[in-house]
Amino acid sequence: xxxxxxxxxxxxxxxxxxxxxxxxxxxxxVGIANDRFKQLMRGQGGITFNQLRKLADYFNxxxxxxxxxxxxxxxxxxxxxxxxIANQKPELSARLKALIExxxxxxxxxxSLREELSDAEQLRFSPPRLPSxxxxxxxxxxxxxxxxxxxxxxxxxxxxxxxxxxxxxxxSGYNGKWQIPQDDPTCGITLYHTTSPVIVVKKDSNSRxxxxxxxxxxx
Numbered sequence: 001x002x003x004x005x006x007x008x009x010x011x012x013x014x015x016x017x018x019x020x021x022x023x024x025x026x027x028x029x030v031g032i033a034n035d036r037f038k039q040l041m042r043g044q045g046g047i048t049f050n051q052l053r054k055l056a057d058y059f060n061x062x063x064x065x066x067x068x069x070x071x072x073x074x075x076x077x078x079x080x081x082x083x084x085i086a087n088q089k090p091e092l093s094a095r096l097k098a099l100i101e102x103x104x105x106x107x108x109x110x111x112s113l114r115e116e117l118s119d120a121e122q123l124r125f126s127p128p129r130l131p132s133x134x135x136x137x138x139x140x141x142x143x144x145x146x147x148x149x150x151x152x153x154x155x156x157x158x159x160x161x162x163x164x165x166x167x168x169x170x171x172s173g174y175n176g177k178w179q180i181p182q183d184d185p186t187c188g189i190t191l192y193h194t195t196s197p198v199i200v201v202k203k204d205s206n207s208r209x210x211x212x213x214x215x216x217x218x219x
Contacts, residue, residue, distance in 0.1 A: 003046035007066050012041065014072040015059040019094040030054045060098045095181055099200075100189060102177060103169055107191075107198055110167065125165045125197050154201075154209040161217065167196050168213065173203040188212040190219040 016023055027037045032051055039045035047055075049063075056063045065072075092100070128145045130138040146160040158168045172178040180186055180202040187208070189200040199216045201209050 002048070004049055004052050004067075005046040006069075007040060007046060007052065008069060009041045009043055011066050011068070011072050012055070015061070018097075019059070021094070026055075026058070030058050060101050092186075093181065093184060096184060096186060099171070099178070099180065100191070103189075103198060103200060104191065106169075107167055107193075107196060111196060124195050125193070127164075152210070154206050154213060157210055157213055161199070161213070165196055166217070167198045169198065169200045170209065171200065171203050179203075188216040190216045192219075 012026075013023075016026055023037070023041070027034060030051070031054065032040075032047060036045060036047065040047060052063050052066065056065065059065075128141050130141055132138075146157070146164065148156060148160050152160075158170075161168055171180040180200075187202045187204070189198075191198040191200075199213060201212045201216070203209070204212070
């Protein structure tokens with residue numbers, strides 16, 4: 001059996017620290033023998049490609065991430081959008097961080113596919129200026145900008161936002177990679193970009209989803 005050598009153990013440690021898990025938890029979840037993993041972390045052995053792929057999938061990384069010799073740098077792994085309003089890295093669960101990274105990658109794929117369409121118009125997000133001390137007038141301007149009728153639901157608001165260049169993701173209601181965990185208090189996420197910003201909404205009742213969508217738009 002062929003083993004992959006030159007795996008960077010420091011990048012494995014970095015991922016464990018970032019997720020807040022121990023190496024013991026990692027080998028239990030990924031299924032690598034304890035002795036082989038200890039050798040790997042000492043830089044004295046390797047693992048199979050299937051094991052490396054499981055490791056990469058577990059941390060939502062590419063396999064090449066663990067073969068690079070340099071140390072992982074947080075500012076290169078997380079995009080500028082992966083911050084709070086105060087420009088701080090938020091305290092999020094491991095699953096939620098993985099979901100955000102997955103969504104950012106999907107956005108990049110989406111934009112790259114649009115570049116291949118010669119007749120695709122540029123999706124530049126250009127919201128109107130809103131008065132900060134007149135909420136009624138701000139709501140009127142927002143409705144005019146979105147061109148929405150009097151009565152709406154989540155789907156109609158979602159379509160109106162996507163017409164303005166916003167990518168709207170609704171998390172899966174089933175347990176998996178695309179779910180915001182049910183026990184997580186996060187209801188929505190905003191990732192700002194001048195081109196195709198992203199809003200993520202936790203799957204819930206229609207009224208709750210609609211409120212979350214508009215709340216995240218305000219951010």
